[in-house]
Amino acid sequence: MLLRLFGSKLLSFQRSFTKMPLIPYSQLTPLSDPTEESKRLSAYKAVDENFPDTPKVIGIGSGSTVIYVAERIGQLDNKRDFICIPTGFQSKNLILDNGLLLGSIEQYPELDITFDGADEIDSNLNAIKGGGACLFQEKLVAYSSKKFVLVADHRKKSSDLGKKWIKGIPIEVVPSAYVYVENKLKEYGAETITLRQGGSAKAGPIITDNNNFLIDAHFGIVSNPRELHLKLKNTLGIVETGIFTDHAKRAYFGEKDGSVTFRTIEGDSVLEI
């Protein structure tokens, strides 16, 4: 009896050990850039606290904070026991570079959990995403997941969408419809409307992974993100918006002082911890 009890304790110890990250956070050398350190803090803590005991399919988002998510998951010694679904080209490379198994959303349409970054997160866990131009795939992967967890540095923590992220809400648009959409956005009261450019690497607009254009439209403070998203989605030529509502369960923020705070949904309310 005692032996059986010991055996089951040993098994559960082994199980929890396999999902433990190999390097405790406290033993890592701090990064020289404080913002990078904040990103790493939020990402590592999010993975440590939310990674499933028996992972099957995991979503990996895009951006500079998610680099640390993939890094932390890559430290697990059971990292070849589950499949990772990317949200874009960068994300696919993060999965491969960290020795994780790559799958596609078509093969694995149901995910246990997705970790992703954000450009701004409000006090109700609504988010603006798409700063890295991957919003469509990010939304598809997030909305196919049982749990969606955001990771960010302190600059992204906001009370209302549009308060801090003034570059505008990323909106993916069918290329031939961009002028039509721009006119509609003016009609809807957008304060700034920018067709996102490829920068020094490309003369002309950015092309998304779905061969579309991106428009960034700033509407000031968005009092009702769901309503704005629906209005935009109802506009001919708009494929998807970077407004993510009613989906994130938890958001982690790496703070300036080296702590991590989070906002989490508990029943009908959001707790700030």
Ligand SMILES: O=C(CO)[C@H](O)[C@H](O)COP(=O)(O)O
């Ligand atoms: O939505 C995204 C990409 O489309 C990113 O998650 C978002 O832009 C945040 O990026 P970062 O972690 O680099 O601040």
